[in-house]
Amino acid sequence: xxxxxxxxxxxxxxxxxxxxxxxxxxxxxxxxxxxxxxxxxxxxxxxxxxxxxxxxxxxxxxxxxxxxxxxxxxxxxxxxxxxxxxxxxxxxxxxxxxxxxxxxxxxxxxxxxxxxxxxxxxxxxxxxxxxxxxxxxxxxxxxxxxxxxxxxxxxxxxxxxxxxxxxxxxxxxxxxxxxxxxxxxxxxxxxxxxxxxxxxxxxxxxxxxxxxxxxxxxxxxxxxxxxxxxxxxxxxxxxxxxxxxxxxxxxxxxxxxxxxxxxxxxxxxxxxxxxxxxxxxxxxxxxxxxxxxxxxxxxxxxxxxxxxxxxxxxxxxxxxxxxxxxxxxxxxxxxxxxxxxxxxxxxxxxxxxxxxxxxxxxxxxxxxxxxxxxxxxxxxxxxxxxxxxxxxxxxxx
Numbered sequence: 001x002x003x004x005x006x007x008x009x010x011x012x013x014x015x016x017x018x019x020x021x022x023x024x025x026x027x028x029x030x031x032x033x034x035x036x037x038x039x040x041x042x043x044x045x046x047x048x049x050x051x052x053x054x055x056x057x058x059x060x061x062x063x064x065x066x067x068x069x070x071x072x073x074x075x076x077x078x079x080x081x082x083x084x085x086x087x088x089x090x091x092x093x094x095x096x097x098x099x100x101x102x103x104x105x106x107x108x109x110x111x112x113x114x115x116x117x118x119x120x121x122x123x124x125x126x127x128x129x130x131x132x133x134x135x136x137x138x139x140x141x142x143x144x145x146x147x148x149x150x151x152x153x154x155x156x157x158x159x160x161x162x163x164x165x166x167x168x169x170x171x172x173x174x175x176x177x178x179x180x181x182x183x184x185x186x187x188x189x190x191x192x193x194x195x196x197x198x199x200x201x202x203x204x205x206x207x208x209x210x211x212x213x214x215x216x217x218x219x220x221x222x223x224x225x226x227x228x229x230x231x232x233x234x235x236x237x238x239x240x241x242x243x244x245x246x247x248x249x250x251x252x253x254x255x256x257x258x259x260x261x262x263x264x265x266x267x268x269x270x271x272x273x274x275x276x277x278x279x280x281x282x283x284x285x286x287x288x289x290x291x292x293x294x295x296x297x298x299x300x301x302x303x304x305x306x307x308x309x310x311x312x313x314x315x316x317x318x319x320x321x322x323x324x325x326x327x328x329x330x331x332x333x334x335x336x337x338x339x340x341x342x343x344x345x346x347x348x349x350x351x352x353x354x355x356x357x358x359x360x361x362x363x364x365x366x367x368x369x370x371x372x373x374x375x376x377x378x379x380x381x382x383x384x385x386x387x388x389x390x391x392x393x394x395x396x397x
Contacts, residue, residue: 001107002029003065006057006096009383010050010392011325011359018142019350020046021325021359022091023383024053026099028065034102034378037331038091039296041324045088050392052092055079057396060096065103072097072302090274090299097300098331098379105378112331112379116305116338123370124336126345127167127217128160132174135159137352148179153202154209164368167215167242167344170206172199173223173232187223191231200235207239215242218265222246222272226255233263243268243290253281260287268292271321275299276306283314290343294321295335296328308339317343323350326360330374330381333364337373345371359387 007025022038038049056079060071075093076082082089105112113119132147133140135156146152153170160168173182173191177198186195206216218241224232229247236244243266247259250269260267266289273279274297282288291311295304308318318341320332329351336342347366350356357363361382364374374380383391 001032001065003027003060003063004029005395005397006053006060008050008053008057008394008396009388010047011387012390012392013355018042019324019356022046022049022053022095023325023327024057024095024099025383026060026065026096026103028103030107032103032106034065034099034106035327035381035383036095036098036100036102036300037296037325037327038095039294039324039328040087040091045091048088049091049095052088053095054394054396056092056096061397065100066107068097068100068104068302071100072300085274085278087272087274087297091297094296094298094300094303097302098295101301102378109377111373111375111377112301112334113337113373116301116335119337119373120340120342121337123372124333124342124345125167126165126347126366126369126371127169127215128163128165129169129346129348130219131156131160131168131170131349132172133349135349137349137354140349140353146179147175148177150202150205154205157206157209161210161214164366164370166213166369167217168206168210169217169219169245169346170202171219171221172202173220182223184223187228188225189227191224191228196231196235199232203236203239212240216240217242217245219245220247222249224248226258229259230262233259233265237264241265245269245292246271250282253285253287256282257285257287266290268319270294271297271323273298275303276310279307279310283311283316286314288316290317290319292319292321292346294323295331296324301331301335304335305339308335308341312339312341317341319344319346322346323348326351326357326362326364327379327381327383329364330362330379333371333373334379358384360384
């Protein structure tokens with residue numbers, strides 16, 4: 001089997017959705033194809049991955065798609081910039097690598113989790129993610145969010161728990177009380193008393209709403225630095241927080257160690273960390289309880305499995321970061337089912353919306369807060385005709 005061409009797709013999203021998925025479809029001379037995603041859909045960078053995939057695709061034409069390790073090393077070493085561990089480069093490599101695994105699964109007529117060593121578990125516990133935007137798929141619009149009133153947080157938390165979730169994640173600092181977004185400069189150095197009072201009011205109200213048996217994850221999106229993360233963490237600890245995510249910029253393991261040494265809440269990070277080399281110092285200094293690699297950014301399935309195995313050496317748990325198309329949801333479910341150190345799956349509110357669901361043929365959603373693992377060959381999902389018709393597509397042969 002040989003790779004004959006690569007289709008690179010930029011999906012068209014509704015204005016204001018805040019997401020621009022970039023995918024590749026690798027085609028072979030035996031008619032088997034595979035999909036992979038460069039998961040830089042949110043924020044800036046999506047079109048950068050689209051353009052970079054056009055540069056990388058010629059490097060794999062004519063190669064055997066089963067040689068994922070050989071192809072990974074070629075892209076990593078021969079792209080020149082790969083060894084710099086950057087987000088756009090690694091997301092493009094991730095898309096190609098994931099598509100290769102999809103091909104391998106289809107050719108073997110096996111679901112991806114079987115190729116990764118089998119299913120460690122039948123069901124995957126999930127948490128409802130990003131409740132600062134509410135928990136109503138029809139009303140989700142991150143560009144027009146109104147996260148000021150405490151009632152929004154309690155209403156969203158109650159809705160998620162009513163659906164069977166036993167864990168939720170909220171950024172309690174993202175919005176001022178008046179609903180305006182908090183500037184990142186307002187979250188460094190020292191959090192004002194007003195900001196702290198607002199955050200605590202929200203956390204306390206959510207804890208009272210969900211009761212003692214639901215886990216609450218605090219999401220700080222690296223808005224805080226070491227000092228403000230400690231300030232926030234000491235306040236939040238009394239509300240029995242499962243873990244604090246991205247308490248600071250994930251570039252200095254010593255900063256994360258400082259935070260860990262000064263608060264009681266376990267720490268998590270990883271969505272903006274790439275390859276095993278990026279995760280290594282955080283694992284070695286013991287600052288993290290949980291890592292959150294994004295399979296579409298960290299180097300693909302080949303690299304994500306190595307990262308998870310590395311974390312297992314240090315007794316660190318794994319929750320894949322998922323915030324893009326349903327392709328990435330399916331891929332994460334397979335990896336999380338196969339690894340021994342899985343903790344919980346992230347189910348972003350965007351993945352409950354019709355605009356995102358319609359990007360693919362299959363819709364994987366949790367039942368009573370738990371996911372089943374896809375059983376179709378490969379990753380178990382395909383882009384829909386609707387998504388393909390509206391996409392910007394370039395084919396490299």
